[in-house]
Amino acid sequence: MGQQSEPSDASLEWWVDTWGDRLVRYAYVMTRDHHLAQDVVQETFIKLMVFQRRYPERVVVPGWLFTTARRVALTLLRRRPEVAADVVESSGSDAHIWIPPAFRELVDTLPLLERECVWLFYYADWPTEQIARHLGCKPGAVRGRLFSARQHLRQLWEDE
Structure with missing residues (x-):
């Protein structure tokens, strides 16, 4: 059995630097709220850290981040009473665009x-x-x- 290593801060920093802006824009598209989009991305990166600690042998791809961000956004939208029900129910390159x-x-x-x-x-x-x-x-x-x-x-x- 191999020894499990903690994900390095450099690894998380790379993910944030490379994908953070795109995830914020993606989350904003879903939420239409800049602050909520920031919360979505923060929660997504927390889930990334937990996932890397739990499954250090698995490779994380950018699609994982977007799928996780989508799930987090939908969960947060469901918790907001002012969000129209159809928004939640209907949902079943360059870093500086x-x-x-x-x-x-x-x-x-x-x-x-x-x-x-x-x-x-x-x-x-x-x-x-x-x-x-x-x-x-x-x-x-x-x-x-x-x-x-x-x-x-x-x-x-x-x-x-």
Whole structure:
């Protein structure tokens, strides 16, 4: 049996430096609340530390972080009484991506699953198959959500 080693602070620092900004943006897309997004990411990194201590032999991939962040966000949203029930029920590169404020406001009007697909597809550069695995649905459903999101955005943009 090999000796279990504690994850180094340098390892956690690498995860935070490399993925922290992207996770905050991802959590914001889900929560529409900057402070809650920060809480989601903090909780996600705590779960990463616990996971690395418990399973030091397992390799953590970025998809694990996003899946964990999604679960944490949904849990925190369920605990907030002011969140509309449909938000919770409907949810079953470069680290410094700038999103124009006008476009961000338009994306924020999309339903949760559409927002999530748009963010993962266009800003995290995930293929539809990876998004489908992440959301627990079929790639065709992801493509449908992206199509619907583009239609909504086009209409909103034209109305502006």
